[in-house]
Amino acid sequence: MSGMRAYAGLLRVRQWTKNLAVFAALVFARRLTDPASLAEVMEAFVAFCLASSAAYIVNDIRDRDADRLHPVKSRRPIAAGAVGVGEAWVLAAVLVAAAFAAAALSGVRLVASVAAYLALQAAYNLKLKHVPTLEVFALAAGFVIRVAAGAWILAVEVSPWLLLCTMNLALFLALAKRRHELIEMEDGAGAHRKVLDSYSPHLLDQMISIVAAATVVTYALYTLAEQTVRKFGSAHMIWTTPFVILGVFRYLYLIHQKKLGGSPEWVLLTDLPILATVVLWAATAAAIVYL
DSSP: OOHHHHHHHHHTGGGGGGGGGGGHHHHHTTOTTOHHHHHHHHHHHHHHHHHHHHHHHHHHHHTHHHHTTSTTGGGSHHHHTSSOHHHHHHHHHHHHHHHHHHHHHHOHHHHHHHHHHHHHHHHHHHTGGGSTTHHHHHHHHHHHHHHHHHHHHHTOOOOHHHHHHHHHHHHHHHHHHHHHHHHHHGGGHHHHOGGGGGOOHHHHHHHHHHHHHHHHHHHHHHHHSHHHHHHHTSSGGGGGHHHHHHHHHHHHHHHHTSOOOSOHHHHHHHOHHHHHHHHHHHHHHHHHHHO
16 A cells, blocks of 8 residues: 555545535525625535544554454554554645634634534544444434534524434444444454444344434435425425435445445445435425525
8 A cells, every 4th residue: 555545545535525514505505606605605614624623543553453453444553554543644644734724714613613523523433432332313413413514604593403304314324334343353343343242233224214204204304394484485406306215225225235325425425326316306496495
């Protein structure tokens, strides 16, 4: 593994797609065409990308021994020995400083949001990742912070239903990832991730079913909420719900029939039906919101 490629892998650039959640408030507040608002959210996106990469590096440092037992994660730069632990700590510190510097360009609200995100990641790495069920809620909270931060820096109201839907969707993806790890690693799952010893495929399937249904219901309630109808002038957002259901169904199919789900961001970028569903949802939502 070449030096530059190793450092690029350490940043996990592919997972920066998760930080697109900060754009939710911009889109639904009808501010996408406002240059000043767009610039503020872009600053938030950059700040969260830097902060999330720092968190990934710390996670890889702490999990390097366990990662060496995983068929895929063993190729991560630190686990593979391509990047030293000392170098990784320095890079993580530089990224944290850069994240706060980028956040400061937007103001104290973004600085506070990035600080809250990094505090959550620190708690996750130190303790929460070993606590069953609470660990996936910690992952979901990271997405909620991103969405809330996008609304906070723009000083726009965000629907509680939208935040709840975000949490449920993040739980759905996180539980699917745990299921994939548990089945893929079989008897060695606990050695790779200790918390997996507390789960079983049957338990995770039940949890996934609950949050999959909750995701669809909370999204539908968001589209029909008084606040949403008042903002967009109609209840037409409800017609985007079938795309949400289709996306959830497709992901469940990939989990159970194709044995995928270990890397949600990879599925989003490579599975054509999922990608088409997201594009159709976005096009329909944009037409309703802006036209």
